[in-house]
Amino acid sequence: MIDFLLKLFTWWNGHTIGTMVHxxxxxxxxxxxxxxxxxxRTKGGAIDPTLxxxxxxxxxxxxxxxTTIPPGWFGWMHHRTDVIPSRDGHRxxxxxxxxxxxxxxxxxxxxxKGSILGAARRASASADYxxxxxx
Amino acid sequence: MAKIKIDGxxxxxxPESTLLQACEMAGAEVxxxxxxxxxxxxxxxxxxxxxxxxxxxxxxxxxxxxxRDLRPGPNGEAPEVFTKTPMVKKAxxxxxxxxxxxxxxxxxxxxxxxxxxxxxxxMAYGVDTSRYAENKRAVEDKYIGPxxxxxxxxxxxxxxxxxxxxxxxGVGDLGLISRGEDVEITTYLETAMRSELxxxxxxxxxxxxxTSRPYEFTARPWELTKTESVDVMDAxxxxxxxxxxGREVLRILPRLNEAVNEEWISDKTRHVVDGLRTQRLDRPYxxxxxxxxxxxxxxxxxxxxxxxxxxxxxxxxxAIAGDLASVEELYALKTLATALGIASIDGRPALxxxxxxxxxxxxxxxxxxxxxxxxxxxLIVGADLxxxxxILNARIRKRWRQGGFKAAVIGxxxxxxxxxxxxxxxxxxxxxxxxxxLAFAEVLKAAKRPLILVGQGAVARADGLAVLSAAARxxxxxxxxxxxxxGFSVLHNGASAVxxxxxxxxxxxxxxxxxxxxxxxxxxxxxxxxxxxxxxIDTAALGSAFVVYLGTHGDAGAHRADVIxxxxxxxxxxxxxxNTEGRVQLANRAAFxxxxxxxxxxxxxxxxxxxxxxxxxxxxxxxRAKLYxxxxxxxxxxxxxxxxxxxVIALADVGGAMDRAGFVGPIQDFYLTNPIARASAVxxxxxxxxxARTTAAAAAE
Numbered sequence: 001m002i003d004f005l006l007k008l009f010t011w012w013n014g015h016t017i018g019t020m021v022h023x024x025x026x027x028x029x030x031x032x033x034x035x036x037x038x039x040x041r042t043k044g045g046a047i048d049p050t051l052x053x054x055x056x057x058x059x060x061x062x063x064x065x066x067t068t069i070p071p072g073w074f075g076w077m078h079h080r081t082d083v084i085p086s087r088d089g090h091r092x093x094x095x096x097x098x099x100x101x102x103x104x105x106x107x108x109x110x111x112x113k114g115s116i117l118g119a120a121r122r123a124s125a126s127a128d129y130x131x132x133x134x135x
Numbered sequence: 136m137a138k139i140k141i142d143g144x145x146x147x148x149x150p151e152s153t154l155l156q157a158c159e160m161a162g163a164e165v166x167x168x169x170x171x172x173x174x175x176x177x178x179x180x181x182x183x184x185x186x187x188x189x190x191x192x193x194x195x196x197x198x199x200x201x202x203r204d205l206r207p208g209p210n211g212e213a214p215e216v217f218t219k220t221p222m223v224k225k226a227x228x229x230x231x232x233x234x235x236x237x238x239x240x241x242x243x244x245x246x247x248x249x250x251x252x253x254x255x256x257x258m259a260y261g262v263d264t265s266r267y268a269e270n271k272r273a274v275e276d277k278y279i280g281p282x283x284x285x286x287x288x289x290x291x292x293x294x295x296x297x298x299x300x301x302x303x304x305g306v307g308d309l310g311l312i313s314r315g316e317d318v319e320i321t322t323y324l325e326t327a328m329r330s331e332l333x334x335x336x337x338x339x340x341x342x343x344x345x346t347s348r349p350y351e352f353t354a355r356p357w358e359l360t361k362t363e364s365v366d367v368m369d370a371x372x373x374x375x376x377x378x379x380x381g382r383e384v385l386r387i388l389p390r391l392n393e394a395v396n397e398e399w400i401s402d403k404t405r406h407v408v409d410g411l412r413t414q415r416l417d418r419p420y421x422x423x424x425x426x427x428x429x430x431x432x433x434x435x436x437x438x439x440x441x442x443x444x445x446x447x448x449x450x451x452x453x454a455i456a457g458d459l460a461s462v463e464e465l466y467a468l469k470t471l472a473t474a475l476g477i478a479s480i481d482g483r484p485a486l487x488x489x490x491x492x493x494x495x496x497x498x499x500x501x502x503x504x505x506x507x508x509x510x511x512x513x514l515i516v517g518a519d520l521x522x523x524x525x526i527l528n529a530r531i532r533k534r535w536r537q538g539g540f541k542a543a544v545i546g547x548x549x550x551x552x553x554x555x556x557x558x559x560x561x562x563x564x565x566x567x568x569x570x571x572x573l574a575f576a577e578v579l580k581a582a583k584r585p586l587i588l589v590g591q592g593a594v595a596r597a598d599g600l601a602v603l604s605a606a607a608r609x610x611x612x613x614x615x616x617x618x619x620x621x622g623f624s625v626l627h628n629g630a631s632a633v634x635x636x637x638x639x640x641x642x643x644x645x646x647x648x649x650x651x652x653x654x655x656x657x658x659x660x661x662x663x664x665x666x667x668x669x670x671x672i673d674t675a676a677l678g679s680a681f682v683v684y685l686g687t688h689g690d691a692g693a694h695r696a697d698v699i700x701x702x703x704x705x706x707x708x709x710x711x712x713x714n715t716e717g718r719v720q721l722a723n724r725a726a727f728x729x730x731x732x733x734x735x736x737x738x739x740x741x742x743x744x745x746x747x748x749x750x751x752x753x754x755x756x757x758x759r760a761k762l763y764x765x766x767x768x769x770x771x772x773x774x775x776x777x778x779x780x781x782x783v784i785a786l787a788d789v790g791g792a793m794d795r796a797g798f799v800g801p802i803q804d805f806y807l808t809n810p811i812a813r814a815s816a817v818x819x820x821x822x823x824x825x826x827a828r829t830t831a832a833a834a835a836e
Contacts, residue, residue, distance in 0.1 A: 128383040129729045131417045132689025134428035 012064040023059065030076075031086050035068045035099075036061030039076070039084070053079055071096040137202050138213035145213055154197035154205075154216055155183055163218040166227065166256045168234075168341045169293035170198035173397065174302055180234070180293050182256065184226045189214030194226040224260070231260040237272040237316075238342070239288045246284075247343030249356040253291065274319055279309070280327035281820045282334050282406055283345050285320075290344035292318050296336040303399065304330035305532050305552030320344070327824050331525040331805060334405040338388065338398070349406055349817045350386045354378075362725035363390055365712050366404045367459050367630035367705045368809065369524050371504065372714030373400045377706050377725035384411050384706050384726050394505045395718065401525040402821065403805065403812060410815030414689045416701035417730025428699065433731070436698050437745040443681050444746055447662045449476035453652040456482035456640060457668035457686070458629030458809055461710025461722065462769060464702075464735035465631065465640045466762050467750060468667055471739055474748040478646030479661070482635025484591060484801060485650040485672060488599020489625065491636045493789070496782030497603070498636050500716040501621035502586050503775065508534050510622065512582035514575070515555075516565065516606055517546045517798030518590020518626050522805040524715075527626070528552065541582075543575045546592055546798040560797030562602060569609045579613040586622040587615050592800035594625065601791030602798075608787040616783045623783045626715055628801060628808070630705075633713040638766055656680040666692045667735070668702065670810045685735060687728075690810035700742075701732035704811060708734045709755060711762075717775045719768065 006013045007020075015023065027040035038059045042048055048055040056077055058069060069077060072085030072092070083090050103109045111118030137150040141161035148157045153176070158165045168180035178199030185197045189205040197216070205214035217223060234253070242248050274287035292311070297320065300309045308328040312319055322328060337347045359378040366373040366387075373396035376388045387408055389400040419436035420428040431439075444452065454472050456465055465482060472480050483489060489498040502510060507530045520528035528551060534540050535553040542555035545564045558564045558573055568576050579585045587610040593602045607616075607623055615622030627633055635641070642648050647655055649672060655661045657678040664677055668686040674695040684696035687704040707728045713719050728734065733741075736758055743750040752758040763769055768776035806822035807813050 128381065129412045129415045129417070131730065132414045132693065134420060134689070135694075 015059045031084050033070050033073050068099055139202050140213045140215040142218055148202055150203035152202055154200050157202055158218055165197055171295055174298040177294050181230045186217040186220050186223050227260045232262055234291050236267050245343040246346040246351055252341035272316055277321050278325045279322045282348055282402055283337055284348040284351055286344055289342045290320055291342055293341055295339040296345060299336055299339055303529055304332045306330045331401050331521055332399055334402045335399050354380055354385050362723050365720040365722040368403045370627035370630055370632055370715040371524050371526050372712055372720050373404055373526055379725045382726050384408055396526045399526055406817045407812050407815050409817055410811040411704055414814040415729045416689060416699055417732055420699040422697040437742055440683055440698055441745045443663055451661055452477045452663040453479035453661050454665040455649055455652055455669040456635055457670055458631055459668050460631040461712055462634040463710050463758055465635050466638050467736045467739040469640050470750055471743050478643035479652050480640060481642055481649040482640035484595045486595055486597050488594040488603045491639055493786050494782030496778035497786045498625050499778055500624040501778055502624045503716045504530060507531055510584045510586040511539055512541045512578050513586040513588055515544045515588045517593025519549045519800040522802040523590055523626055523628055541578045562793035565605050584620045585613050585615040588624050588626055590626045591628045592798040595801055598794045601793045604786055604789040604791055607783050611784055611787045616780045621780050630712050637713055688810035688814050690813055700738050702735040703728040703732060711769060719772055721772055
């Protein structure tokens with residue numbers, strides 16, 4: 001029941017009723033990522049007349065958090081590539097990092113250098129000059 | 136004298152003085168933007184309006200109206216000036232409102248904030264709201280060099296900067312183009328300014344249109360600690376104010392001293408600041424068995440020196456002092472050297488012909504810097520004044536602008552910014568002039584107060600003494616040396632030069648001079664060489680000698696050294712400096728030396744205890760008491776001990792054979808003359824620009 005009410009009144013938990021109807025009618029499931037987000041495209045890869053390319057969309061598993069889209073799927077969503085990560089020929093680059101949720105408001109949040117909230121100590125007074133180092 | 140009444144106070148003033156000056160004398164404050172005591176009168180800001188009785192019946196710009204322009208009343212009453220009437224206030228408020236029409240409201244992000252004339256005067260004459268809904272005038276920012284940042288929206292067209300570059304600096308770099316609302320200050324082709332005094336336009340700018348680029352967005356004036364001090368970049372000893380925050384020196388500004396630098400300082404003096412932060416020696420180093428310098432404690436460094444010194448005979452040791460040493464540390468080092476029996480000490484440049492045994496008058500700028508304005512002819516021998524002492528050059532230019540002044544140069548042809556005759560390049564010309572074969576000899580003879588200016592290019596050479604003597608002979612023969620005028624003037628390049636000569640920091644009996652020490656060390660005749668901040672010598676030629684370097688920056692000396700003792704720079708110690716005219720001045724501490732570095736005299740005192748020759752003082756006051764007892768004239772701060780003309784007459788009779796080579800100044804690059812300047816990124820940029828300009832000029836020819 002609560003699930004139904006959330007679907008009915010919020011847009012940030014999975015899909016809304018309208019999106020569900022649209023996806024059932026026009027969508028074709030392409031795949032899932034490791035977080036369970038489902039990726040769709042227009043049926044048969046048809047060209048969307050307003051976009052000029054096939055429409056691709058994601059339905060989040062639970063809370064709608066766009067940063068959870070992994071790099072491989074991100075590339076597919078933005079038409080940078082047509083090869084989805086689960087398919088052969090997909091290359092994982094060494095600089096692709098695992099997903100990290102936004103830490104703002106948590107103890108792990110970023111603090112600028114010298115902030116009194118941060119764990120780091122302020123640089124000592126010797127930092128106001130640059131010492132000579134012998135070769 | 137003319138009588139004038141200002142706000143009811145009657146006073147006598149010179150008829151040619153302006154109303155503004157008369158008001159100042161009467162104690163009435165008159166706001167101004169364009170008027171400046173040392174520049175010509177422009178009268179274009181209109182902020183100094185006053186009401187006059189006895190002149191035109193309208194507000195008058197007091198800076199541009201002379202006292203003699205006013206008529207007395209019908210019964211011979213003195214003309215009256217009012218500076219506080221409602222009419223004056225209303226007129227000034229109107230002017231201020233016009234100025235603010237196009238002035239941006241960016242005080243919170245403006246570097247001038249807190250020291251802005253417009254801000255200050257708007258407190259008295261500004262209105263709280265604007266009546267103008269139209270867009271403000273927008274002006275493109277100009278590139279005018281690496282030292283001055285422009286923000287031309289803020290410009291109120293007072294033209295102080297234009298007048299400064301034209302009149303004082305003498306380069307004509309800046310100008311005003313277009314008319315009316317479109318008027319703009321520019322270097323025309325957006326080239327960098329060429330003057331060595333360009334930093335002064337930042338001080339002159341009454342608003343934030345011209346601000347210091349290296350200092351941009353660094354600090355607000357109210358958070359800075361201001362320390363009055365003395366500059367050491369050249370031998371003039373310009374008076375400066377060192378602004379620091381915490382341990383860091385942030386900027387250097389000029390301090391008013393009519394007798395030395397008026398209110399100008401050179402760009403090297405002003406912008407060497409970032410050199411004080413980089414390449415600093417902050418701990419002692421000792422060269423290990425593998426030939427690499429390793430950080431050690433003070434005790435280890437002193438122990439290594441003591442072991443070496445105790446194993447060495449005094450005649451195989453020597454000491455050289457550099458350009459930035461204060462009298463105190465020179466005295467401490469000299470006392471220590473005397474105690475150890477070392478005769479080879481020298482604080483002069485290599486091959487200098489100057490010697491204190493000929494008397495103080497033989498090596499001072501006897502005419503004094505202020506005295507330049509009394510001279511009516513100058514002969515410059517072996518000095519490139521724009522590199523050696525730009526402030527002195529500005530002073531000579533000031534004298535030249537007053538007219539009735541002739542200048543001539545013997546040495547490398549240079550652009551001095553004023554008319555001069557280039558007579559020749561070397562001693563031949565000096566001799567020909569002495570024989571009266573050149574027309575300029577007549578000019579010197581006819582002059583009431585001829586000035587013979589001898590630079591280091593003439594005396595810092597093997598025949599330096601002979602050249603010095605020839606110049607003294609010429610001075611004597613043209614009547615430059617008499618009881619009331621002594622025009623024989625030696626210009627030094629190092630801030631420590633005169634101090635070193637004053638306390639006799641020169642080779643003793645059988646001792647070697649700077650060039651002799653370097654050569655002897657290269658031959659292996661010397662085992663220990665102490666360098667007190669001496670980086671201008673050829674440190675690579677010191678052979679296998681054990682080199683002790685006491686200094687502030689990792690420069691030539693530190694790279695060659697076997698032991699490095701970190702000292703204090705001129706902003707980090709209280710020290711006495713004697714300028715080229717013999718004026719004794721005190722530099723004060725604005726910040727502390729970095730890391731484990733200590734004041735130089737204290738290092739020498741501690742070293743002396745380890746060497747078993749403890750110096751007889753434990754504090755700076757104790758050192759000064761000893762120093763003043765030995766050299767009483769050093770105790771009289773800010774004065775010049777009088778010298779005798781007899782020194783010059785005696786010097787003239789020394790004679791000697793002169794080499795035929797031309798006089799070449801020792802300073803090739805104005806911006807990189809000492810370790811602090813060489814550590815500064817700003818100076819490096821200026822130097823690269825100056826070099827590119829010379830190359831471009833050579834290519835064009």
